[in-house]
Amino acid sequence: QEEKLWTALSISAYVFGTGLLLFTALVNSVSWFVQNFWNTPGQFWQNTWLKCYHHYEGDEWTIFLLGAALVPALAFWCFNALLLVADMTGKPTFITRYRIQLGKNDPVDTKKLRQAIYTALCNQFFVSFPMLVPMFYVMQWWGNSFSKELPTFPRFLVELSIFTLVEEILFYYSHRLVHHPVLYKYIHKKHHEWTAPIGVVSIYAHPLEHIISNTLPVMTGPMIMGSHIVSIAVWFSLALITTSISHCGYHLPFLPSPEFHDFHHLKFNQCYGVLGVLDYLHGTDRVFRQTKAYERHKVLLGLTPLSESIPDAPKKAE
Numbered sequence: 001q002e003e004k005l006w007t008a009l010s011i012s013a014y015v016f017g018t019g020l021l022l023f024t025a026l027v028n029s030v031s032w033f034v035q036n037f038w039n040t041p042g043q044f045w046q047n048t049w050l051k052c053y054h055h056y057e058g059d060e061w062t063i064f065l066l067g068a069a070l071v072p073a074l075a076f077w078c079f080n081a082l083l084l085v086a087d088m089t090g091k092p093t094f095i096t097r098y099r100i101q102l103g104k105n106d107p108v109d110t111k112k113l114r115q116a117i118y119t120a121l122c123n124q125f126f127v128s129f130p131m132l133v134p135m136f137y138v139m140q141w142w143g144n145s146f147s148k149e150l151p152t153f154p155r156f157l158v159e160l161s162i163f164t165l166v167e168e169i170l171f172y173y174s175h176r177l178v179h180h181p182v183l184y185k186y187i188h189k190k191h192h193e194w195t196a197p198i199g200v201v202s203i204y205a206h207p208l209e210h211i212i213s214n215t216l217p218v219m220t221g222p223m224i225m226g227s228h229i230v231s232i233a234v235w236f237s238l239a240l241i242t243t244s245i246s247h248c249g250y251h252l253p254f255l256p257s258p259e260f261h262d263f264h265h266l267k268f269n270q271c272y273g274v275l276g277v278l279d280y281l282h283g284t285d286r287v288f289r290q291t292k293a294y295e296r297h298k299v300l301l302g303l304t305p306l307s308e309s310i311p312d313a314p315k316k317a318e
Contacts, residue, residue, distance in 0.1 A: 046150050049230060053148060060146045064136050067233035069129055075237035076203075076244065083199040083248050088113070098250045098305045100262050100293075104196035105249060116194070116204040123203050123210045131215055135223060142226030151228050163221035163235050164275070170217035172273040176284075178209055179272070197265050199244040214243075246274075251296065251306055259297040263288050 056062050086095040087108040099106070139145035151159070178188035191205045203214055218239045222232045245252075246261040264271040270288045271279055279285040288294050292313065296306040 049150055067229040068132050071233045072236035072240050076240040079241050079244055080199040087198050098252050100249055100251055101196040116200050120200050120203045127207050127210045128215055138223045145229050156231055159225050159227055166221040167217040168275050172278040174213040175272045195265050197247040199248040202243040202247040253300045257297045259293045263293050
């Protein structure tokens with residue numbers, strides 16, 4: 001028995017040691033590759049940032065508004081302008097053939113669309129932008145948000161991971177909160193007027209919901225980390241584009257799958273989060289996991305729509 005135990009320990013030590021050495025070598029190789037890959041573009045962005053900084057003579061408020069308000073807003077509306085063309089005209093068919101809920105918004109209701117755009121603009125100008133004022137003073141307090149030196153690429157990746165985690169936690173629980181019957185009727189019901197959402201609907205919400213569920217979860221991560229304004233601009237832009245994809249109603253090739261959140265708009269009581277981690281832990285994705293939508297919930301790497309390769313089961317005749 002002692003001999004068998006010693007043999008097992010020896011094998012385990014050998015496997016663990018070999019695995020540890022291989023893992024260390026892999027991490028070092030990847031780090032070296034990323035660092036070398038990033039050196040040239042990193043210097044380009046550093047020089048570009050310095051030109052921008054000196055152009056505005058180090059005016060932190062102006063730089064903050066450009067990075068935290070203007071750049072993300074332009075990213076949001078430019079991306080959604082492309083989607084709106086498809087929503088309103090049904091063209092190009094290259095986009096519309098990837099529609100998730102077939103037959104819905106084909107074309108989109110013009111009156112509802114005008115209301116959605118109006119509300120989205122109001123939320124941006126009268127809710128999101130004013131919330132940047134206290135955030136600006138928080139970032140000033142940290143003292144490095146307007147540094148002349150950009151954060152390193154590894155630092156940015158770490159921050160991006162933390163931003164995503166913070167957003168997932170805050171959004172999931174605030175989203176479930178506004179689904180409480182008392183709050184849903186007066187606050188969240190507005191957002192769920194769209195059972196088949198489109199991109200611009202991502203910020204079509206009651207102002208209170210826009211504060212609690214849309215804006216604070218995205219703002220909190222950078223405030224905790226004391227992030228650089230360039231990191232904030234990239235994160236805000238990514239967050240707005242990602243939520244637009246989640247609401248767009250099209251499962252397009254090579255983009256993140258919107259099936260998860262689209263199913264939430266269809267069923268209301270499933271899939272509350274962004275990543276789906278907390279939904280899995282709380283069991284709020286059980287129904288979703290039993291559907292064809294769950295099978296389609298992956299990045300489409302080809303050009304054949306998943307609605308064709310993984311079609312819904314035919315409805316039973318009554």
